[in-house]
Amino acid sequence: MTKFEKICKNLDQTKELAYKFAKLVEKDGCFINLYGEIGAGKTAFVKLVAEAIGITEKVTSPSFVILNEYHSANIPVYHFDLYRLENEGVKTITDELREYSEGRQITFVEWAEFSQNEIPFNHIKINVTYDDEDNRKYSFEGFGQDCIEIVKGLE
Numbered sequence: 001m002t003k004f005e006k007i008c009k010n011l012d013q014t015k016e017l018a019y020k021f022a023k024l025v026e027k028d029g030c031f032i033n034l035y036g037e038i039g040a041g042k043t044a045f046v047k048l049v050a051e052a053i054g055i056t057e058k059v060t061s062p063s064f065v066i067l068n069e070y071h072s073a074n075i076p077v078y079h080f081d082l083y084r085l086e087n088e089g090v091k092t093i094t095d096e097l098r099e100y101s102e103g104r105q106i107t108f109v110e111w112a113e114f115s116q117n118e119i120p121f122n123h124i125k126i127n128v129t130y131d132d133e134d135n136r137k138y139s140f141e142g143f144g145q146d147c148i149e150i151v152k153g154l155e
């Protein structure tokens, strides 16, 4: 396990971080869990990574539809938000979670708290916290060799 933390004082700094992260995952893909309270900046990060890898579709929060997918870049992006499903409802999408945890794609899961058993061992955990208006702290933790390398690449 390896950790990396970055304080982003505004959206531009988050963009810089997201672009750097995108470079590290755009070839082979990755499974990423995002934690942090509502409004922290989970979806904002996903949007910036999507922009960085060249997704041309409009990227929106999947909080109402649970899953959005994007196929306009060189690698597919799957973006889950499990908040509305909570623990019980996650059973309805376990097949999708499994399918998008193996193979070459970038999969983001917001509110992964609700899907503990469906999370692949190899993944990156991103925790987002904030204290004032535009200040955000993004903490990355890699699990499994490939993900550890990705997190190291952020340093």
Ligand SMILES: Nc1ncnc2c1ncn2[C@@H]1O[C@H](COP(=O)(O)OP(=O)(O)O)[C@@H](O)[C@H]1O
Residues within 6 Å of the ligand: 008, 009, 010, 011, 012, 014, 036, 037, 038, 039, 040, 041, 042, 043, 044, 045, 061, 110, 133, 134, 135, 136
């Ligand atoms: N440094 C920053 N990094 C990320 N988002 C920021 C930052 N400063 C302000 N914001 C704003 O905070 C909000 C985060 O919302 P969102 O990403 O939807 O939260 P979440 O998905 O965690 O509920 C967005 O409106 C974004 O523009």
Ligand SMILES: [Mg+2]
Residues within 6 Å of the ligand: 042, 043, 044, 061, 063, 081, 110
């Ligand atoms: Mg969100």
